[in-house]
Amino acid sequence: MLASRVFSLVGRRSISTSLCLGAHGHAGVVxxxxxxxxxxxxxxxxxxxxxxFVRELSAQQRALKEKEKAAWSALSVEEKVELYRIxxxxxxxxxxxxxxxxxxxxxxxxFFLGLTGVILxxxxxxxxxxxxxxxxxxxxxxxxxxxxxxxxxxxxxxxxQWDFDKNEWxx
Amino acid sequence: xxxxxxxxxxxxxxxxxxxxFHLLGAFLVSMGCATLYKFGIAEPRKQAYADFYxxxxxxxxxxxMKAAGVLESAPPK
Numbered sequence: 001m002l003a004s005r006v007f008s009l010v011g012r013r014s015i016s017t018s019l020c021l022g023a024h025g026h027a028g029v030v031x032x033x034x035x036x037x038x039x040x041x042x043x044x045x046x047x048x049x050x051x052x053f054v055r056e057l058s059a060q061q062r063a064l065k066e067k068e069k070a071a072w073s074a075l076s077v078e079e080k081v082e083l084y085r086i087x088x089x090x091x092x093x094x095x096x097x098x099x100x101x102x103x104x105x106x107x108x109x110x111f112f113l114g115l116t117g118v119i120l121x122x123x124x125x126x127x128x129x130x131x132x133x134x135x136x137x138x139x140x141x142x143x144x145x146x147x148x149x150x151x152x153x154x155x156x157x158x159x160x161q162w163d164f165d166k167n168e169w170x171x
Numbered sequence: 172x173x174x175x176x177x178x179x180x181x182x183x184x185x186x187x188x189x190x191x192f193h194l195l196g197a198f199l200v201s202m203g204c205a206t207l208y209k210f211g212i213a214e215p216r217k218q219a220y221a222d223f224y225x226x227x228x229x230x231x232x233x234x235x236m237k238a239a240g241v242l243e244s245a246p247p248k
Contacts, residue, residue, distance in 0.1 A: 149239035151232060155223045156216065164235075 042090050053089045061086055 038050035057065065061082070067075065068083055075083070084091075133139065144158075151159050163170045181188075237245045 146241065149236060149241045151236060156219050160219075160223075 040089065042088075042095050044092070044095060049088075052087045054086045057086065 040049045040051050040053050043049075054061070064079060064082060065086075067079070072080075134143075148159055148162050153159055161170050162168075233245075236242055238247050240247045
């Protein structure tokens with residue numbers, strides 16, 4: 001009997017979360033966490049968001065909302081715009097407006113390309129050793145002559161560009 | 172409402188219109204690419220090969236290569 005009383009005490013305490021308090025009506029109204037409520041979002045494909053943009057209305061805005069309950073023809077243009085701005089953040093035109101972000105992006109890309117170029121130039125100048133001897137002009141011209149002698153790519157390639165009679169490149 | 176009403180925008184058939192436009196465009200672009208390739212690259216290449224081999228004498232070519240000394244088993248002598 002003592003054990004069961006202890007158990008009922010422990011049981012009630014362990015399941016008494018704020019939700020249960022709300023269900024039993026003990027602690028009163030439960031404050032919903034902000035992240036669980038529906039949010040407002042400016043989206044092209046959702047024209048009517050779940051909540052209005054402005055949540056807490058000032059006294060002036062509340063008076064306007066009362067006026068909205070009467071005939072709308074009585075509202076001035078400024079009042080209608082104010083009602084719109086209470087409900088929505090940006091108009092479709094404002095939402096779809098482009099930015100100048102592309103200039104920043106292009107500038108950043110070009111800057112880093114330039115920086116890479118500077119690094120490469122520094123490397124060629126200060127870091128790399130000499131290229132192999134097979135890149136000298138004498139070697140390359142001897143190499144090209146051998147390719148022409150062998151008739152490499154005679155149809156559309158290098159041999160097709162050489163004039164064998166005049167011994168020079170075709171114009 | 173203050174000024175005159177805006178004209179009623181297109182409400183239906185939006186996807187159909189977009190698809191028609193893009194299907195036609197895709198067809199034209201792909202056929203255009205194929206035609207350009209055929210007449211810019213493929214046909215000239217076929218012509219180049221035909222022209223090269225029309226009056227090609229392999230023995231003359233062989234003698235030229237031999238004289239230049241690039242054939243290991245056929246020295247110029």
